[in-house]
Amino acid sequence: MKIAELFYSIQGEGALVGVPSFFVRTSGCNLRCAWCDTPYTSWQPEGIDLTLDQILHEVRAHPARHVVVTGGEPMIAPEIVALTGRLREAGMHITIETAGTVFQPVACDLMSISPKLANSTPSDPGWSGRHERLRIQPQVLGDLMARYPYQLKFVIAQPEDLGEVRELVGALKAAREQVILMPEGTDAEVLRERGVWLAEICKDEGFRFSPRLHVDLWGNQRGV
């Protein structure tokens, strides 16, 4: 399995923010977000091949009971079903962070689905059309939401993004308290500026707000 990085940190986003967690970051993605914060898993994928035994060994070497399988897009990793099965056998709480464009029958305790809004579409002519066609897959989103405990996490760059969020949340019939809005950015000051107006939107509309706590604490670094 191609792995970009394994690391122990705290969950910085979403409903489990603050929980010490071991992160398994797969390499490879079927999208190319303009603002991707892990280009080493998408635009220039890198990593090393590890066996499931090697990954499980690293997981067990740390005290976390929570594992976050992230990417890239972990749902396109060939051994994702087997990996999550092994993590379940090991008694771990499993979060999967996915853009929600591919379904796999994984073992998962929290499906953290982050559908990509129009603000993610790159200008790169080699990718813009493909990204735009693929980024929202209503059938896959519905299947993931029906099968797993979930959160819908949206990356918001400007207030105008809310129209698309409202439309999708309505179409998916998602409960507002399971919808999480998070400011886009990899710089603590940008996140703070955007967070101020985004928090007001969350108060008005009943969505949850998420910080990017790892950026606030450690900046835009790998392995945190």
Ligand code: SF4
């Ligand atoms: S889906 Fe995630 S990993 Fe893939 S390009 Fe977008 S932000 Fe990057």
